[in-house]
Amino acid sequence: MKQSIHEAQVRDPNEGNSSNTQAIPPKYMSSQTKDYNVVAIGAGAAGLITTAAVSGLGGKAALIERHKMGGDCLNYRCVPNKGLISSARLIQRIRESEHWGLEKHEPRFELQKVFASMRNKRAAIEPNDSQERYESLGVDVQRGEARFRSPHEVEVNGEILRGRFIVISAGSRAVVPEVEGLDQVRYFTNETIFDRLDFTPSSLLVVGGGPIGCELGQVFQRLGVRVTICQRPSQILEREDPDVAAALHSRLETEGVTIRTNRTVARFRSRDGRAVAMLEPSGDQEGSETEEVEADAVLIAAGRTPNIEKLNLEAAGVRHHRRGIEINAHLQASHPHIFAAGDIAGGYQFTHLSDHHARIIVENIIRSMIPPLRWLGMLARADTSVLPWCTYTGPEIARVGLNETEAKKTKVEYDVFRVELQHVDRYILEREAEGFVKVVAEKKTGRILGATIVGESAGELIHEFAVAMKNGISLGKIASTIHAYPSRSEAVRRAGDAFNRTRLTAGRKKFLEGLFRRNIR
Numbered sequence: 001m002k003q004s005i006h007e008a009q010v011r012d013p014n015e016g017n018s019s020n021t022q023a024i025p026p027k028y029m030s031s032q033t034k035d036y037n038v039v040a041i042g043a044g045a046a047g048l049i050t051t052a053a054v055s056g057l058g059g060k061a062a063l064i065e066r067h068k069m070g071g072d073c074l075n076y077r078c079v080p081n082k083g084l085i086s087s088a089r090l091i092q093r094i095r096e097s098e099h100w101g102l103e104k105h106e107p108r109f110e111l112q113k114v115f116a117s118m119r120n121k122r123a124a125i126e127p128n129d130s131q132e133r134y135e136s137l138g139v140d141v142q143r144g145e146a147r148f149r150s151p152h153e154v155e156v157n158g159e160i161l162r163g164r165f166i167v168i169s170a171g172s173r174a175v176v177p178e179v180e181g182l183d184q185v186r187y188f189t190n191e192t193i194f195d196r197l198d199f200t201p202s203s204l205l206v207v208g209g210g211p212i213g214c215e216l217g218q219v220f221q222r223l224g225v226r227v228t229i230c231q232r233p234s235q236i237l238e239r240e241d242p243d244v245a246a247a248l249h250s251r252l253e254t255e256g257v258t259i260r261t262n263r264t265v266a267r268f269r270s271r272d273g274r275a276v277a278m279l280e281p282s283g284d285q286e287g288s289e290t291e292e293v294e295a296d297a298v299l300i301a302a303g304r305t306p307n308i309e310k311l312n313l314e315a316a317g318v319r320h321h322r323r324g325i326e327i328n329a330h331l332q333a334s335h336p337h338i339f340a341a342g343d344i345a346g347g348y349q350f351t352h353l354s355d356h357h358a359r360i361i362v363e364n365i366i367r368s369m370i371p372p373l374r375w376l377g378m379l380a381r382a383d384t385s386v387l388p389w390c391t392y393t394g395p396e397i398a399r400v401g402l403n404e405t406e407a408k409k410t411k412v413e414y415d416v417f418r419v420e421l422q423h424v425d426r427y428i429l430e431r432e433a434e435g436f437v438k439v440v441a442e443k444k445t446g447r448i449l450g451a452t453i454v455g456e457s458a459g460e461l462i463h464e465f466a467v468a469m470k471n472g473i474s475l476g477k478i479a480s481t482i483h484a485y486p487s488r489s490e491a492v493r494r495a496g497d498a499f500n501r502t503r504l505t506a507g508r509k510k511f512l513e514g515l516f517r518r519n520i521r
C-alpha cells in the first residue's frame, strides 16, 4: 500500500537528507517501468548479498550488472589472486624442501599451467554468484550498464527499473597512473593479469608496494619471474607498523625480490619490446640518482578509484567525492532511500566490508519500512571499529584494530605485548617460526585496542582477537582460555600470558615469595 504524501515527507531526524524513504513521488514515475522494493547496481559482493537477502525475506529485488556476475572479487581480485598464491606457496615449499628433511628440489612447473589451475579453482566458485543461481533465488538479474534517471529510477538497456530503495554497489577499478610512455610498454593491472598474460615474462616491474603489489610480486617471484617492486612511500605496506613492514620486506628480499622504496616511476620507454622505467628518488632518497629498471612487463598496483562516472548520479542528486559516494553512518547517500555499499562507499576496500555493508543496508531497509523506527531514526550503523584484514603474502600479515603507530596518536595509556613465533612449538615444527604477534592493549585493564600478526595462518588467527575485541574479552581472559597444544593459536594465548606477567607487581611477588617461604615443608 502506498504511503500518504504527509508520511512520505517525514525525514529521518538523523539526516540532512531531503528525500523520503517511502512513497515514490509521482514526478519520478515513468510509464514503462518495473517496480521493485530494491534495485542494486553492481553484482559484486555488496550487490549480491543485498539482493539475495531482500529476495529471501520476501521482497522484490533487481540486480544490474554490466560485466561479470560476482564482480571484481571473484573475477579479477581476491579469488584468482589467492588461487595463484596457493600454487606459489607450494612451489616455494618444494624449493625449500630440505628444511623438512627432503632432498633439495628445484620445482618443475609451467607458469601457464599454474594460471590454468587458478582459473579452474575460480570456475569452481563461479556458480555461487551466477545469474542462474540468483534468478533461482528470485532476484531479477539485468545485464547492462545502469544509469540513474531520477532518485527512484535506474535505466538499463532502455528499460526503467523503479526502486523504493536503491543500493549503489558499483565497486571500484584499478587506477592507471598517467606516466609518460606507459602506453608504449606491456603493462597489466589486476583486471588483465589473470586472464590476458599469454607469455611467460622473465622479469616484472610492480608499481606499488601495497598489499596487492606485495602479494602479486611475491607470487611472480615464486613462479620464477625476477620481480622489482617500486614503492613511493618509505616502506612497503605503508599502513602497517615499520617492524611489520620490515619483516615482509626482508622475507621478500630473501626470496629474491628487489624492492625500491622512496622511488616514483617518472616515465617509461620501450627498448626491444621490453619496458624501461625511470625511477626517480623521492622522500629521504631525494637527491640520489634516477635509476633505470628494465622488465619484460609491468604490473600496475597503484590503488583504486570508485566507479561513479557512468552512474549519472546528478540525475538522482547523489553527492560524491574523490573516494566514492558521500554517505552517513547508516550508509545512506544524499537521499535516505539510496544506499552505497562496498568499495564505492569510499572507506576501506574489502570483500568482507562489502558483506557487512550489505547486511546493515538490508537491516536499514527493513527499519525504514516500519514507520515508528523510521520516524525515530532508529537505523543500524556500519561499524568498522573491529575490522580484521589480511595481506596474503608469505608470511601473512593480519591486523585488527589499532597498531602501535596509531595507538601512539591516541590518549589511551597502552602496553605492547610481542610474542616471537620462534617460541611457539607448532610454528617451530612447521618451519614457520619467522614472525610475531603484537598486541596493543590498554594498560591496567588489558582491553585489546588492536593486534597484528606476522606469520603463517595469521589471517585465521587474527579472528581470535577480533572476537575478543568485539565482545570486550581482555587479553587476560584469552590467557585463561585453554588452547590446544601444539597449535598456532598458542601464539595468541602467549600474548595474554605476557599481559598477565605485568599483573605481578613487586608487592604481589613479595607476598607470594613470603607465602612459599612459610610453606616449604
Ligand SMILES: Cc1cc2nc3c(=O)[nH]c(=O)nc-3n(C[C@H](O)[C@H](O)[C@H](O)COP(=O)(O)OP(=O)(O)OC[C@H]3O[C@@H](n4cnc5c(N)ncnc54)[C@H](O)[C@@H]3O)c2cc1C
Pocket: 041, 042, 043, 044, 045, 046, 047, 064, 065, 066, 067, 068, 069, 070, 071, 072, 073, 074, 076, 077, 078, 079, 081, 144, 145, 146, 147, 169, 170, 171, 172, 190, 212, 307, 310, 311, 341, 342, 343, 344, 349, 350, 351, 352, 353, 354, 392
Ligand atoms: C588484486 C586484489 C586482491 C584483493 N584481495 C582481497 C582479499 O583477499 N580480501 C578482501 O577482503 N578484499 C580483497 N580485495 C578487495 C575486494 O576485491 C573489494 O573490496 C571487493 O571486490 C569490493 O566489492 P564490491 O561489491 O564493492 O564491488 P565489485 O566487486 O567491484 O563489484 C562491483 C560491480 O559493479 C559493476 N558495475 C559498475 N558500474 C556499473 C554500472 N554502471 N552498471 C552496472 N554494473 C556496474 C561492476 O562491473 C562490478 O561487477 C582485493 C582487491 C584487489 C585489487
